[in-house]
Amino acid sequence: MNILIKNKIEKAKEILDLDPNAPIIGEMVNATINTESLKKYSQWSEYCEFLQLVNGARCGSIDLWSLDELESNQYMVEHLANDCSSWICVGQILYEPLLLQKGTNHLLLFLSENDKNGEKLGTFDTFLEKVVFGTEYKKYVEDGELDEWWVLINKL
Numbered sequence: 608m609n610i611l612i613k614n615k616i617e618k619a620k621e622i623l624d625l626d627p628n629a630p631i632i633g634e635m636v637n638a639t640i641n642t643e644s645l646k647k648y649s650q651w652s653e654y655c656e657f658l659q660l661v662n663g664a665r666c667g668s669i670d671l672w673s674l675d676e677l678e679s680n681q682y683m684v685e686h687l688a689n690d691c692s693s694w695i696c697v698g699q700i701l702y703e704p705l706l707l708q709k710g711t712n713h714l715l716l717f718l719s720e721n722d723k724n725g726e727k728l729g730t731f732d733t734f735l736e737k738v739v740f741g742t743e744y745k746k747y748v749e750d751g752e753l754d755e756w757w758v759l760i761n762k763l
Contacts, residue, residue, distance in 0.1 A: 608656045608732055615740040616660055618763050632755040638662040640674055648677070650709040653731035654697050666739050667756025668748045671698040671705075683717075697731070700738075700747050707731055716747075 616635065623629040638659050645655045663673025672680055683696040683704040697714075698705045706715045706725065714734045715725030728734045737743045740760050745751025 608653065608660075609736075612732060612735050612740065613660065615760075615763050619666075619740070619759065620661070622759055622762060628755070632759055633667055634665045635661045636663045636673060644674060648674075648695065651695055651697070651707050651712060651731070653712045654695075654707055657731065657735070664739075667744065667754050667759075668701050669698065669739055669744075669756075670700075671739075672696070705734075 619633070620635045620637070623633060623635060626632065638661055640658055640662055642659070645658060648655055648658075657671070658674055661671075663676060664671045677695070677697070680696050683699075684694050684706060693709045694706045695709070696704050697707045700716060703719075704717050705728075706717065707713070708715070712730045712732070714728040714731050716728055717725045728738065738747065740763065744760065745754070745757055748754050748757070751757050
């Protein structure tokens with residue numbers, strides 16, 4: 608993960624910690640993960656690196672699962688991906704699943720149950736940089752410019 612993303616995560620955590628409206632805007636859980644527990648997910652290296660900084664996050668309309676939430680959210684993979692063993696559901700945007708491909712760290716957003724291809728969002732790090740903390744956030748959120756997370760990321 609590049610230093611720019613790490614800095615934005617740290618700055619967002621600081622802002623959220625000080626803001627009384629933080630529960631409405633987002634949440635970034637401080638990581639307290641034993642690296643041993645991440646071994647099961649080592650094929651998804653960029654996501655594992657994220658979990659070591661932030662063990663799950665809610666960034667406006669984007670949810671990124673914590674290590675504890677991963678197992679209970681894998682049911683989404685079965686309906687969408689042909690080879691379930693190559694994918695892991697790492698979160699959602701407005702309740703639409705985000706699937707990360709094993710080995711490549713490529714992320715897909717599935718906009719409906721009938722969507723069998725998904726929208727390519729690049730690698731997990733690219734997604735963090737461009738969507739979670741970047742200008743593409745408003746592309747995925749209706750009235751994104753009015754969204755409290757959008758306001759926050761423009762302060763970073």
